[in-house]
Amino acid sequence: MEFINVIERRYSVRSYRPDPVEPEKIQQVLETARLAPTACNLQEFKIIVMKTANRREELKRIYPRDWFSEAPYVLCVCSIPEKCWVRRDNKNYSDVDAAIVMDHIILAATSLDLGTCWIGAFDAQAAREVLGLDDTMEPVVFTPLGYVQGAVPNRVKKPLSDLVINLD
DSSP: OOHHHHHHHOOBOOOBOOOOOOHHHHHHHHHHHHTSOOGGGOOOEEEEEEEOTTOHHHHHHHOOOGGGGTSSEEEEEEEOGGGSOBOTTOOBOHHHHHHHHHHHHHHHHHHTTOBBOOBOOSOHHHHHHHHTOOTTOEEEEEEEEBOBOSOOOOOOOOOGGGTOOOOO
16 A cells, blocks of 8 residues: 555544454554654653453543443553653653654554554543553553444545645
C-alpha cells in the first residue's frame, strides 16, 4: 500500500472485533515505533502492550468507554521526561517524542488493516496504578489495537487553506 493511502485510510476506530491479532503484526507495529525519530535519537520511551482479556474493569479506570477495551490489545506510549532532550528554552521534548512514536504505531497498524484510536483524555493516575508505573515514566497516549468492526465513518477535515500559512 502506498504511504499516502495509509494516511488517507487512517481514522479513529471506536468499534473492534474480538479477533486475535497475529503476533507478527504486533511485532511489525512495534518495530516501526522503534524506528521513530526522537529528539537527539535518545529513544527515552517505553511501549506497554496489554492484552485486554480479563482486564476490562481495570482498563475502564483508565478510560471509561466500552470500546476502549473491545480490541484484543491496548498500547500505551510512556515517556521518561528526565532523560529526554530539552531545548535551550527548557522545552522538554518527551511529549513530542511519544507523539511521534504513537503516530508510527497508528500508521503501521493501518497499513496492516488494524484499527487504532488516539486516546489522550485518560485518567493519568489510574493509568499509573493499573500499569504499575514508577515516577520516572509518564503515560502520554493510549490506543486500542485490533480489527475494525463496522463501516468507516465519514470524516470531516478542514481545507488545507485553513491550515497552511505561506510566507512567500
